[in-house]
Amino acid sequence: MQEKVTQVKMEEFQRESGLPITVLRFAGDITSASKAAVLGTYQGLPDTAKRILLDFSGVEYLNSSGIALIIQMMIAASKSSQAIQTFGLKPHFQKVFTMVGITKYTTLHPDELTACAAFDS
Template identity: 75%
Template sequence: MAEFSTKVKMEQVKCASGDPITVLRFAGDITSSSEPAVLGTYNGLSPETSKRILLDFSKVEYLNSSGIALIIQLLYAASQKGQKVQTFGLTPHFQKVFTMVGITKYTKLYPDEAAACAGFE
């Protein structure tokens, strides 16, 4: 199986409240080789201007246990910095996996971006 690289695009969006929200849009595969893209992008965010973060998994094609560990590291770091994180775009299978491994302690799971934005209100 050919492994596709991880792409992470960072955007600032405004939800209904008008406050800026940082969105990390993941694409491709998230595996152990994704650390520079996933954690590197997250670590480049300013905690002062990125108080609220959305994680978009809608274009993720493959996510293994090492990739889940990277997401847990990101969520733990965000909780330590007082950042709020909402997650959307996961397949039903990965919603179940995220719930089973306890990721929902650090983030709520939503079906789409609008619902995740509303979760900050």
Template identity: 35%
Template structure:
């Protein structure tokens, strides 16, 4: 399953809800999400990984590129919905040093 996304705006937060696999085939979807999220720069971006079932090393690199673009625009980035496995990956790759990991908010 390729990556799909939905963009939700709430006040000054852009939430990007991701579903599927984050691998080399996800480049276009993440690029599109990043561009859409940066229109009229929000104060912060929330990446929701609840629907993501796979991230490989290329996917991590794509997330780093999205983070770099956001940081260049002074947009704070948070992540939610990561499994324990991917939280650990974010820790060992040091992504968690640059992306605040938060608990999912109740619907």
């Protein structure tokens, strides 16, 4: 099975509440080969990015090395007082994220609308 290259698209938009949200939309596979895509994109975010929405709906495969990269990103975000909300994970990966403790850093949501609304609460 050939690995699908990790793609990360960064978007920014304003909520009706006026709060800006930075979205990282992941696609492909997230593995050890994804370090530049995952951590590089995160580290390149502007200092004003305080609310980060992670979209995993385009992710086809995620292994333990990829999960470790996501955890590194979330720890860095936590240290920078950035809020992270997550959506789009397949049920299996929701279970894995919960088991490995990623929910300490983010809440897993069923869809983008619910995840965005969580920033207002």
